Amino acid sequence: MLVKVYGSAVLGVEAITITIEVNIDKGIAYHLVGLPDSAIKESSFRISAALKNSGFKFPGKKITVNMAPADLRKEGSAYDLPLALGILAASGQLDSKLLERFVIMGELSLDGGLNPIKGALPIAIQAQKDGFKGFILPEHNGREAAVVEGLEVYPAKNISEVVSFFKEQEFPDPMKIDFENEHHQKNTDQELDFLDVKGQETIKRCMEIAAAGGHNIILIGPPGSGKTMLAKRLPGILPLMSLRESLETTKIHSVMGKLNGNSGLIYQRPFRSPHHTISDVALVGGGTYPQPGEISLSHNGVLFLDELPEFKRSVLEVMRQPLEDREVTISRAKFTITYPSSFMLVASMNPSPGGFFVEQGQESQGVVHDARRYLSKLSGPLLDRIDLHIELQPVPFEELSGKQSGESSESIRKRVKAARDIQTSRYASSKNIHYNAQMSLKQIRNYCKLNGTSQDLLKTAMHQLGLSARAYDRILKVSRTISDLEGEKEIQPRHIAEAIQYRSLDREGWMG
Incomplete structure (x- = not known):
């Protein structure tokens, strides 16, 4: 019998949905293909012990598992749970229809318990994008995944809980957290x-x-x-x-x-x-x-x-x-x-x-x-x-x-x-620019214009203090920030004067 279970692989800080195909046929063997690493290859020993210690049977038949896409390397022990559920479904111990509606990840201990995984949040985000109903994962990772709206998150302590979810077809209420309120309280x-x-x-x-x-x-x-x-x-x-x-x-x-x-x-x-x-x-x-x-x-x-x-x-x-x-x-x-x-x-x-x-x-x-x-x-x-x-x-x-x-x-x-709010408004039309330090040369020329007095002051400082050429743009950026802190639209001479004193290492002959 052939069944499909869905997991996820993390690449960088993004996730990619993985299709785990489990087929059970006549004979005795265990074949795992699809570029698994050593941790996944060793999963058969963890899965066998976990199923037996949780009251389930590990079929003594020919088991073939394919992890698609097969050209993407799969890493880590977080595939234990979907592999185990795929084996149970393929051997007739579990209905496979509901499995296809969920992304399932979790590392199994030998007693059937679920250990934490890495990358639960990007996996949950990708699962929601791909239209899955929910995400089943270890209890430890529940809170980080529950922040994703439009996805039902079901944390579980062990594989027995997960199997009972699917057998009874009555899932508990998904985890819900008021992150807006919690975000405000803990952020302060x-x-x-x-x-x-x-x-x-x-x-x-x-x-x-x-x-x-x-x-x-x-x-x-x-x-x-x-x-x-x-x-x-x-x-x-x-x-x-x-x-x-x-x-x-x-x-x-x-x-x-x-x-x-x-x-x-x-x-x-x-x-x-x-x-x-x-x-x-x-x-x-x-x-x-x-x-x-x-x-x-x-x-x-x-x-x-x-x-x-x-x-x-x-x-x-x-x-x-x-x-x-x-x-x-x-x-x-x-x-x-x-x-x-x-x-x-x-x-x-x-x-x-x-x-x-x-x-x-x-x-x-x-x-x-x-x-x-x-x-x-x-x-x-x-x-x-x-x-x-x-x-x-x-x-x-x-x-x-x-x-x-x-x-x-x-x-x-x-x-x-207050100063950052001014900058946010100023750079609203500029892509990837949010505050003064990110200004390009063109934006410096647009937003850091100096009057005659300020220009003369900066020129004098460049000559008398031996400031390097690279200090020029930095002084303009910093003076723009100082003026924002004071709520001034124009850069004043006092802003330039203060910015100049923050360039110690550019001074000619500075030795500490």
């Missing part, structure tokens, strides 16, 4: 707040500008000056994630199997902080069977690279294209995968190998040479993609011991959101 919860940061008011201002315009930023300062503390609080002043952004971010984490079964969707912006020993593949994604890297896991959030010069140069250079295009394309001989990677880069570094600024009177030839060699680890093209360079000094004792608290992240976020 913040563990880290700028209230905790003493002093560093100039740096807080710079972080606010970075958040308002989506600008990349590098913090330069000695150990203990608060670089990491400030970076960790940046997601708290970014605008709340929309439901669309939550879905995009959750899909990537779902593919990696990094979701908590109790939460379902990711509501707060990601903050990723990889160690400086990370490889280029781990950072941008890839591998024999490509997986998202850290820059995709930080999509719609913040990627924090602490001690930037300690990263391998090859690792830093592979970020150049994702920073520009906001996506990563990984090509292999038989396929090409694109992962989204729209993130804010926050980097930090010491000003010299010793960790401190070179003070006046200490500029010996050896110290200066070491500082320059340390900074040379960062290439010009990479720094060209970082809009804000800011220097930090240690916080004085008086400010650390004072009782006065800083401004809360919530109040800063309100100003950031």
Whole structure:
């Protein structure tokens, strides 16, 4: 008897429906075809034990299983459940008619229990697009799949529950969650707040500008000056994630199997902080069977690279294209995968190998040479993609011991959101442009026009401070954001003046 069951394969952050054909004939054998990997080939042992321990029979006949399309490699143990149900239906232990209306995925344990799978959210989205009635999956993955409207989601603890669904033909109520309400409540919860940061008011201002315009930023300062503390609080002043952004971010984490079964969707912006020993593949994604890297896991959030010069140069250079295009394309001989990677880069570094600024009177030839060699680890093209360079000094004792608290992240976020709303309206007709940091050269010319006074100020700064040519457009972008924060339609000289001071590394002769 021949039956068909439907599963799904995840390719990148998208899913493809897989047809699992099970045929039982005379003889004794088990043939599994359709480019399965080792985990799928081993499924016969898990399925046999799970069926017997759950009170079902594993037929001692010739079983042939085809996974179509046969030219697409299938990976993982999540096909255990559809394979087992196909075998039960083909052997007459289950009615096969209802099976064809559902996408079914799940890994079986030997006692028949269902273990979590990866990629439940993109699978559910594709199932809804393909017109399936519902999605049957492990209980752990129920919440992330239930967010998809127009698809009935039935989480199950074990294979016995699934079989009883089909035998009784009376399914329980599908899982329903009020994600709109839950999204609003959990999105506003913040563990880290700028209230905790003493002093560093100039740096807080710079972080606010970075958040308002989506600008990349590098913090330069000695150990203990608060670089990491400030970076960790940046997601708290970014605008709340929309439901669309939550879905995009959750899909990537779902593919990696990094979701908590109790939460379902990711509501707060990601903050990723990889160690400086990370490889280029781990950072941008890839591998024999490509997986998202850290820059995709930080999509719609913040990627924090602490001690930037300690990263391998090859690792830093592979970020150049994702920073520009906001996506990563990984090509292999038989396929090409694109992962989204729209993130804010926050980097930090010491000003010299010793960790401190070179003070006046200490500029010996050896110290200066070491500082320059340390900074040379960062290439010009990479720094060209970082809009804000800011220097930090240690916080004085008086400010650390004072009782006065800083401004809360919530109040800063309100100003950031108001500026982002202005930018959203401004770029409404521009495709893939949402905030100032994404402006092209043409848009800079259109939206960053300067009056005579501002033009003269910028010209003087370029000459007197030795600013490089690449700093010109960055200053215009940042000044546009500063004017948006103030609600000004035109860029004023004071906006230009403030933006100029955030280009430390472009100054001629800067050595830390």
